[in-house]
Amino acid sequence: MRFRDRTHLLFDLDGTLIDSVPDLAKALNATLQELGLPTYDEATIRNWIGNGAAMLVKRGLAGNRQIDPEQDEALFSEAMERFLGHYERVLNDATGLYPGVAETLDALKDAGYTMAVVTNKPSQFVGPILRNLSIDSFFDVIVGGEDLPRKKPDPLPLLHACERMGCGKDQALMIGDSANDILAAQTAGIPVIAVSYGYDNGRSVRELGADEVIGEFTEILKKLQR
């Protein structure tokens, strides 16, 4: 089988394990509203997720053409602070697991896989969300967006997760939803399964050269059959 030697699994969070769009959109729109800026619907905001909170806020601010957040540091800092405060309050309001995630993680754990979450989401939010959804115990390692000097699509978070799990990259497999996950894995030399239901930042995961593309999380089990 294609992934026979893979014993350590690295999972992206937003768009792969959890659908967090409603709560991220709520926090972003509350921020924009307080700043007197236009707000956006969930369909627009979902394409802005995956590069970390700072990029989401920048994309929200830049949605208003008159403002260039790169040039307006003060506005960006204020927006960021407000966003983090709002998100902390709402992060478990509507966020849920995609179908089959809990059962599949359980089966993978039973089969002996070691698992990590490697996300660009700010680290302080990751534990509370995993605990609220009762999937925290499946993961031995969690790498969040602010834990290292560089985020995905840099390969560093993936390689760091491997090091902490005590595995070589020849034993690892990435599962993610966006260009960031695919590029990070490809640069790290780790194969990658892409899910097609997530937030692919406007670029179809099929075009990005993932080793496999699956439409449902449960299909991982079939792909990993030894």
Ligand SMILES: O=C(O)COP(=O)(O)O
């Ligand atoms: O951009 C985020 O905050 C979440 O990103 P993730 O898809 O890496 O979990």
Ligand SMILES: [Mg+2]
């Ligand atoms: Mg993602």
